[in-house]
Amino acid sequence: MTLRRTILLAPIACCLGQKMEVVKTGYPKPFVYPIVALDGTVLSRGWPIAPRVGDSQDHTWHRGIWWGHGDINGHDFWREQKGTGTIRVDRAEKDTLRQSLVTTAGNVIARLVTRVRIGEHQGMRQVDVSLELEAVEALRFGDTDDGGFGVRLREEFREDRGARLVNSEGGVGAKAIWGKAAAWTDYSAVVEGKKYGVAILSHPQNLRHPAGWHARNYGLNSANPFAASSFASEKGGQRGAYLLPQGKKLRLRYRVLIHEGDAVEAGVAARYQEYAR
Numbered sequence: 001m002t003l004r005r006t007i008l009l010a011p012i013a014c015c016l017g018q019k020m021e022v023v024k025t026g027y028p029k030p031f032v033y034p035i036v037a038l039d040g041t042v043l044s045r046g047w048p049i050a051p052r053v054g055d056s057q058d059h060t061w062h063r064g065i066w067w068g069h070g071d072i073n074g075h076d077f078w079r080e081q082k083g084t085g086t087i088r089v090d091r092a093e094k095d096t097l098r099q100s101l102v103t104t105a106g107n108v109i110a111r112l113v114t115r116v117r118i119g120e121h122q123g124m125r126q127v128d129v130s131l132e133l134e135a136v137e138a139l140r141f142g143d144t145d146d147g148g149f150g151v152r153l154r155e156e157f158r159e160d161r162g163a164r165l166v167n168s169e170g171g172v173g174a175k176a177i178w179g180k181a182a183a184w185t186d187y188s189a190v191v192e193g194k195k196y197g198v199a200i201l202s203h204p205q206n207l208r209h210p211a212g213w214h215a216r217n218y219g220l221n222s223a224n225p226f227a228a229s230s231f232a233s234e235k236g237g238q239r240g241a242y243l244l245p246q247g248k249k250l251r252l253r254y255r256v257l258i259h260e261g262d263a264v265e266a267g268v269a270a271r272y273q274e275y276a277r
Contacts, residue, residue: 020118020127022097023049023064028080029087030097032116033064035151037196037258038125045154045219054155062152062220065256067131069226071142072110075103078147087112101133109137124266125258132251135244143240145179145214145230149254150222153198156189159217163189166263167213168272174217179231181210184272185221186263195261199268203253204276207242223254 024030035044044064047055061068061080068087070078075085083104091098095117101110115130129149133139157163159174166172167182177185183204188197202209202223211225229237244250255275259266 020125022092022116024089024092024097027063028061028084029066029068029077030089030099030114031064031066032118032127032129035064035153035198035256035258036125037260038120038123039260041191041194041196043153043157043191043196043198043258045152052154056155056218058218059152059220062150065127065129065149065151067114067129067149067252069141069147069224070144071147072101073103073137073140074142075101075109077101078144110135110139122271124260127256127258128253129256130251130253132249133244134249135246138246139244141226141240141242141244143227143229143238145212145224145227147226148214148222148224149200149202149252150214150220151198151200151256153187153189153219153221154191155219156191157187157198157219158189161189163187163219164262165215165217165221167215168210168269174215177213177215179212179214179227181212183210183276184268185213185215185223186257186266186268187219187221188262195265197257197259197262197266197268199257199259199263199266199271201255201257201268201272201275203255206252206254207250225252 034042046052068078077085088100097114099112100108111134113132117128167177167185171177184201186199208225212231214222226240228240
């Protein structure tokens with residue numbers, strides 16, 4: 001197995017080619033961009049970083065691979081609109097980002113250590129991400145589906161354009177997998193005449209594993225452990241809310257597989273068992 005450490009570079013221009021890197025400057029939160037298969041085919045949406053003809057132009061905060069949550073102590077760290085919080089990069093050390101969750105008033109409510117490794121294993125690209133959140137003050141994660149560890153894929157991964165969306169429990173299609181508990185999900189589609197897929201694997205030691213998925217039919221997919229009521233369409237419900245006491249830490253781990261073929265052809269289920277060990 002070959003797994004290289006990604007180098008965290010400041011210039012955004014480094015991320016507009018075929019090489020996957022972590023973008024950490026110029027945006028309200030860092031993200032990995034672009035999502036690239038081993039043969040160089042870009043699978044992430046181009047807009048708003050490197051727009052392609054036909055790109056949808058919704059949700060400017062859907063860029064590559066990222067993490068955030070829409071309600072932490074009443075502050076929004078998912079959407080990037082007026083009055084929302086930011087995830088500030090304080091220091092970059094090889095494959096590690098040391099960050100702060102900063103409110104619009106400038107208060108730091110949490111520290112976040114993100115470790116990213118991008119490599120190649122068994123004929124596919126593999127991205128391992130570890131998130132360790134430390135509560136500077138007590139943190140309440142509100143119940144909302146707008147959040148999680150997510151990816152945004154190019155237009156071919158829309159369900160209405162023939163993409164296949166599946167999860168580890170046998171669900172097929174956005175209606176069957178949105179909000180449902182699963183160990184992993186996979187989106188596959190034909191891009192430039194060839195079939196590719198992008199799977200997100202949630203580590204079994206994650207909070208509330210297996211958690212639900214904000215799996216949309218237009219190329220967005222994210223693992224979200226804080227949305228039980230929201231996923232169940234319980235208006236105002238907070239069954240998914242979570243309190244992290246001051247000084248305590250929460251660790252979440254995910255693996256993204258960028259593969260050829262669909263989930264079955266790529267053996268995603270077997271790759272999950274390998275990850276879970």
